[in-house]
Amino acid sequence: MIRINQLGFNYGNNVVLKDITLNLEEGRIYGLLGENGVGKTTLLTILSGLKPAMNGTVEIDGRNPFKREPSLLSSIFYLPDEVLPKRRSAMAFARDMGQYWEKFSLEKFSGIMDVFETDANQRMDQMSLGQLKKAYISFALACNTDYLFMDEPTNGLDIPSKAQFRKAISKYTFETATIVISTHQARDLEAIIDPIIILDRKSVLLNASTAQISEKLYFDYGTQIDPDALYSELIPGGCIQVTPNVSGTESKVNIEALFNTVMKNKETIREMFKQ
Amino acid sequence: MNTDIFNFKRFARYFKTDVTEACSNYGLSLLVMSSMPITIAVITGVLNVLTSGQWESSGLTSRILLFLLFFIITCITAPSKLYGSLTDKKEGTAFILIPASRLEKYLSMLIICCILVPVLFLDIYLALDFLVCAIDPTLASSDATLLSFFHNIRERLLHMGTTIDWNEMSQFIKHSESLVKPWMYIDDMMSISLAFLLGAITFKKSKVSKTIGCLIVISIVLSMIATPLITRGSHLTAEMIEKMEMTGVTGIDDLIEILPGQFWALNHLVLIDTINDILWIVGLLTGIWFRLKNMKH
Numbered sequence: 001m002i003r004i005n006q007l008g009f010n011y012g013n014n015v016v017l018k019d020i021t022l023n024l025e026e027g028r029i030y031g032l033l034g035e036n037g038v039g040k041t042t043l044l045t046i047l048s049g050l051k052p053a054m055n056g057t058v059e060i061d062g063r064n065p066f067k068r069e070p071s072l073l074s075s076i077f078y079l080p081d082e083v084l085p086k087r088r089s090a091m092a093f094a095r096d097m098g099q100y101w102e103k104f105s106l107e108k109f110s111g112i113m114d115v116f117e118t119d120a121n122q123r124m125d126q127m128s129l130g131q132l133k134k135a136y137i138s139f140a141l142a143c144n145t146d147y148l149f150m151d152e153p154t155n156g157l158d159i160p161s162k163a164q165f166r167k168a169i170s171k172y173t174f175e176t177a178t179i180v181i182s183t184h185q186a187r188d189l190e191a192i193i194d195p196i197i198i199l200d201r202k203s204v205l206l207n208a209s210t211a212q213i214s215e216k217l218y219f220d221y222g223t224q225i226d227p228d229a230l231y232s233e234l235i236p237g238g239c240i241q242v243t244p245n246v247s248g249t250e251s252k253v254n255i256e257a258l259f260n261t262v263m264k265n266k267e268t269i270r271e272m273f274k275q
Numbered sequence: 276m277n278t279d280i281f282n283f284k285r286f287a288r289y290f291k292t293d294v295t296e297a298c299s300n301y302g303l304s305l306l307v308m309s310s311m312p313i314t315i316a317v318i319t320g321v322l323n324v325l326t327s328g329q330w331e332s333s334g335l336t337s338r339i340l341l342f343l344l345f346f347i348i349t350c351i352t353a354p355s356k357l358y359g360s361l362t363d364k365k366e367g368t369a370f371i372l373i374p375a376s377r378l379e380k381y382l383s384m385l386i387i388c389c390i391l392v393p394v395l396f397l398d399i400y401l402a403l404d405f406l407v408c409a410i411d412p413t414l415a416s417s418d419a420t421l422l423s424f425f426h427n428i429r430e431r432l433l434h435m436g437t438t439i440d441w442n443e444m445s446q447f448i449k450h451s452e453s454l455v456k457p458w459m460y461i462d463d464m465m466s467i468s469l470a471f472l473l474g475a476i477t478f479k480k481s482k483v484s485k486t487i488g489c490l491i492v493i494s495i496v497l498s499m500i501a502t503p504l505i506t507r508g509s510h511l512t513a514e515m516i517e518k519m520e521m522t523g524v525t526g527i528d529d530l531i532e533i534l535p536g537q538f539w540a541l542n543h544l545v546l547i548d549t550i551n552d553i554l555w556i557v558g559l560l561t562g563i564w565f566r567l568k569n570m571k572h
Binding site: 045048049050051052068069070071073074076077078080082083084087088096097099100101 | 278279282285288289292295299364365366368369371372373374375376377379571572
């Protein structure tokens with residue numbers, strides 16, 4: 001269980017996170033969305049113990065990640081946006097580094113590399129950015145950690161690899177793991193992330209499951225624009241618009257439309273989802 | 276012991292990983308530096324053949340100087356080659372997130388920088404120098420090797436001590452026996468490695484030159500503080516000069532006798548040097564520990 005209470009962080013005079021309060025439960029794949037510079041990466045690095053919380057507290061299983069205790073570090077894996085090309089094969093890297101994560105499985109690593117159709121015996125410094133990313137994603141999933149934080153994991157992946165990534169996440173993460181995926185490419189991960197967290201500059205605008213979102217908002221894929229819609233956008237063959245769900249009709253959540261709705265109606269959405 | 280602080284098995288595993296990384300990042304450079312006896316012998320020999328038509332290798336004195344030069348260069352550059360990348364976001368992130376304790380990472384770093392690298396350098400360098408001396412006919416003497424020189428250095432200096440007329444020498448030379456104790460050089464070497472290790476994990480760019488700059492500034496400040504303390508804040512007064520003129524000063528020993536308070540530092544040279552080195556090492560070890568503790572990415 002991750003408890004974030006009134007978290008604050010700034011780079012000099014630039015306040016990035018302010019009064020962030022969140023609880024992240026086990027067995028969920030959280031999608032962390034937000035505009036550039038709202039502190040998504042900063043939040044993930046604080047959760048991983050790479051930075052200290054300047055204000056407030058962050059606790060993972062009741063412990064401060066910045067203390068970097070090996071027992072806690074071995075239950076966390078953080079996959080940064082930019083990964084390191086080591087001077088050895090992905091298999092050798094996995095075999096050596098995997099020893100530090102108690103539940104690491106080399107077979108699982110090979111299996112996920114197969115899903116990604118990437119040669120595990122290729123040297124990492126000779127891989128393309130996408131191949132390297134896939135090797136690290138495979139390693140991250142093979143570590144079987146209780147907490148997995150991924151920053152823009154689909155950056156650098158080609159179209160088939162994005163589908164393979166979704167498949168790997170669905171197949172190879174275990175049920176009790178808490179996964180937080182920060183992304184700008186919401187469509188890539190639409191099918192797997194639930195709940196969705198949307199960060200604004202300095203606060204949490206939305207933290208809700210897709211069921212809760214669909215209960216409160218209606219995503220209309222029609223042809224006529226409703227002037228009272230919270231958000232509407234023309235798409236080929238019609239339009240998509242988001243309205244308050246007054247009738248209780250279920251609809252498929254479109255993350256991009258949701259994001260734009262939230263950004264356009266911050267206070268309305270905050271009030272709507274106040275618990 | 277709390278396993279979150281230190282676990283021997285995990286430390287062994289981490290140390291093995293760290294050594295593997297060190298070999299990959301610095302192995303070749305270390306090999307090049309420690310293979311210098313061969314390079315020097317070949318270059319000197321070829322130059323001599325070209326200029327005088329005869330194969331002739333460098334003498335012992337120049338080889339000692341070159342050895343010291345390469346040894347210092349190795350101690351200075353190794354930490355930044357081995358751990359300098361920790362200030363880089365990707366490398367630093369990977370380092371921090373390895374599930375090993377801070378103490379384990381710290382110890383591994385110190386063992387590699389302060390023991391493994393210097394010992395490997397010395398072993399390879401001295402062995403190759405021995406080999407060169409064995410092969411090269413112009414160096415065919417058992418005393419010509421660096422190994423025999425360092426093996427006999429203490430005896431040589433002590434022998435020099437017995438041939439000195441102590442009445443003619445200033446008092447601090449009388450401490451020559453203490454000055455050749457090996458640990459005095461080991462702690463100096465450790466100070467160098469530690470200072471450049473701290474620089475390597477602190478500065479993002481120009482790690483070596485910035486560390487040298489900091490050491491110069493610190494040395495100036497410390498000497499400004501230490502000089503009045505050592506000389507006890509006093510200078511030669513007119514009264515002292517008059518006393519010296521009356522008794523007749525002919526050398527430094529007379530001066531020490533007349534002004535013992537002002538020259539106590541000369542009599543305690545070894546003690547002062549040892550305290551100075553201990554303070555430096557403790558300070559640097561503490562600095563590295565806190566740098567690791569507060570490293571952020």
